[in-house]
Amino acid sequence: MKKYFHEKKIKKTLENCLRMLAYLQQAFFVNYLEKDYIKRKLHYQRVLNAKTKAFFRAIIKASDLINSTSKYWDIFCKINHLSEIIFSLNQLRFRVDDYTTFKICARELQAIEALSVKIFLQLAILFFKKNTFDISTFEEKIHDFEGIYNRTLQIVSVDPLVFMFFIQDLYALYDEMKNLQQAISSLNETVSKSIYA
Amino acid sequence: MHNLLYGTKRHICRIIIALSVAFIVNQYYSFSSQWWLPLATFFVMLTYTGSAIYQGILWYVCFLIVIWIVSYLFGATELIQVRSYDVTLGALIGIMTNVLIFPDRVDVSFRQSVSFIMKYYISYLRAIVHLLLTQQQQAAETEKILLEKALQRLPTWVYETGFDFTLQKGYRYFVMKISEVSEILFSIHHLARYPFPNELLEVIKIPLLESLKKIEQFFESLIQVLNLKNVIGETFDFYQDIEMMESHFKKKVPLNLDIIDVSKEYVYLIEFIYNMRELHAILIKMAEALREDNI
Numbered sequence: 001m002k003k004y005f006h007e008k009k010i011k012k013t014l015e016n017c018l019r020m021l022a023y024l025q026q027a028f029f030v031n032y033l034e035k036d037y038i039k040r041k042l043h044y045q046r047v048l049n050a051k052t053k054a055f056f057r058a059i060i061k062a063s064d065l066i067n068s069t070s071k072y073w074d075i076f077c078k079i080n081h082l083s084e085i086i087f088s089l090n091q092l093r094f095r096v097d098d099y100t101t102f103k104i105c106a107r108e109l110q111a112i113e114a115l116s117v118k119i120f121l122q123l124a125i126l127f128f129k130k131n132t133f134d135i136s137t138f139e140e141k142i143h144d145f146e147g148i149y150n151r152t153l154q155i156v157s158v159d160p161l162v163f164m165f166f167i168q169d170l171y172a173l174y175d176e177m178k179n180l181q182q183a184i185s186s187l188n189e190t191v192s193k194s195i196y197a
Numbered sequence: 198m199h200n201l202l203y204g205t206k207r208h209i210c211r212i213i214i215a216l217s218v219a220f221i222v223n224q225y226y227s228f229s230s231q232w233w234l235p236l237a238t239f240f241v242m243l244t245y246t247g248s249a250i251y252q253g254i255l256w257y258v259c260f261l262i263v264i265w266i267v268s269y270l271f272g273a274t275e276l277i278q279v280r281s282y283d284v285t286l287g288a289l290i291g292i293m294t295n296v297l298i299f300p301d302r303v304d305v306s307f308r309q310s311v312s313f314i315m316k317y318y319i320s321y322l323r324a325i326v327h328l329l330l331t332q333q334q335q336a337a338e339t340e341k342i343l344l345e346k347a348l349q350r351l352p353t354w355v356y357e358t359g360f361d362f363t364l365q366k367g368y369r370y371f372v373m374k375i376s377e378v379s380e381i382l383f384s385i386h387h388l389a390r391y392p393f394p395n396e397l398l399e400v401i402k403i404p405l406l407e408s409l410k411k412i413e414q415f416f417e418s419l420i421q422v423l424n425l426k427n428v429i430g431e432t433f434d435f436y437q438d439i440e441m442m443e444s445h446f447k448k449k450v451p452l453n454l455d456i457i458d459v460s461k462e463y464v465y466l467i468e469f470i471y472n473m474r475e476l477h478a479i480l481i482k483m484a485e486a487l488r489e490d491n492i
Contacts, residue, residue: 042356046353049353049356049376053348056346056348056349059345060342060345063342080338080341083383084384084390087384087387088383088468091472094377168465168468172387
């Protein structure tokens with residue numbers, strides 16, 4: 001019984017990490033999508049700091065419950081890696097001086113943001129509910145962004161290499177989300193098999 | 198609220214003293230003979246570091262409005278005046294205590310928090326470079342958790358409305374730069390996980406280790422300055438190592454977008470070098486901010 005509640009607590013904590021990650025992603029993409037970002041930079045930075053701290057609190061709580069021998073360790077490491085990819089993705093806002101560049105790809109960025117947040121929230125639900133959802137639509141959104149990069153951004157931006165970094169990090173995000181989905185699904189299968197056994 | 202949640206001894210002492218005074222004053226000078234006075238004292242003391250007066254007044258006004266609404270709703274309009282008097286007196290006690298007794302030492306809190314975080318930056322960066330060169334993850338994972346715990350102490354109270362007007366600009370700028378450093382380090386960690394082939398790493402290894410050494414020295418100098426032990430006199434030439442990394446890399450890999458497009462490892466390594474360059478640029482800006490005596 002004690003083990004059951006302990007496992008439930010760990011799952012709840014990991015679910016919370018993914019939720020905080022979704023909100024962090026939202027806070028980052030505000031930099032590219034909000035028209036008043038430059039005017040209200042301080043306000044958005046403050047919100048970003050708050051979301052970052054909230055995510056760190058969640059991950060610290062998870063690290064206190066999960067050690068390297070735990071069956072949740074792999075999932076915990078993947079969530080950690082996802083957070084690093086998100087920070088890497090959002091270095092773009094420091095590398096682009098002319099913010100009007102983001103207007104060119106605003107639709108694609110919006111689609112990426114909406115879908116990535118949705119996927120994180122779906123992955124969070126996956127800990128407790130069997131939830132089949134297709135992550136491959138995210139790859140399509142990355143291809144859309146790549147398309148606009150090849151057609152326009154490569155020509156208009158001062159340093160097109162920074163957008164290439166962004167695309168590469170998006171692919172890394174997609175791969176890690178897929179891995180995480182597989183890891184959570186196989187863990188749930190293992191748990192349900194052990195119950196039936 | 199930040200002060201209360203993290204339970205700094207100074208703030209707790211202030212609250213205890215203020216509440217003691219409030220209870221005594223409530224006994225002899227309260228008009229309503231209810232507990233509005235000490236309650237008001239407590240609420241106006243729930244302020245962030247450096248914003249005692251502004252936020253105290255804000256809490257007072259909010260509390261007053263709540264009193265009026267509650268009194269109207271419960272048909273006790275005749276008590277509004279006496280309750281308002283008690284709340285005003287309580288707020289005055291709270292705000293004066295916050296400002297005069299063990300007042301917030303904004304500069305000390307700020308410098309302690311920032312220098313605490315910077316120590317973890319040094320060890321984390323060292324672990325990341327170790328990960329890049331040896332693919333051993335454990336040290337980087339451990340240091341990351343320690344840094345995330347340290348970053349809970351990031352002094353985000355400088356963003357609060359009402360923070361000391363004379364210090365706002367410099368402190369906020371510095372906190373933004375500290376946050377940017379952490380983001381760059383997390384980004385570098387992600388890139389360092391990639392299993393680069395050894396011949397590619399050999400290209401940048403020597404300038405990278407030189408750069409790491411200089412960054413560590415620079416952070417140590419910043420910490421010394423923040424602890425008021427030293428001034429930044431010497432100049433650090435970071436760009437030499439970055440340029441060396443880039444030139445070695447260019448000799449090995451021609452920077453042609455078509456070639457880079459197909460090779461993940463080249464993109465990751467260039468991004469790594471970009472991140473190192475950006476890290477150096479931020480450190481120089483932080484040093485300039487300290488030289489201008491904004492902090």
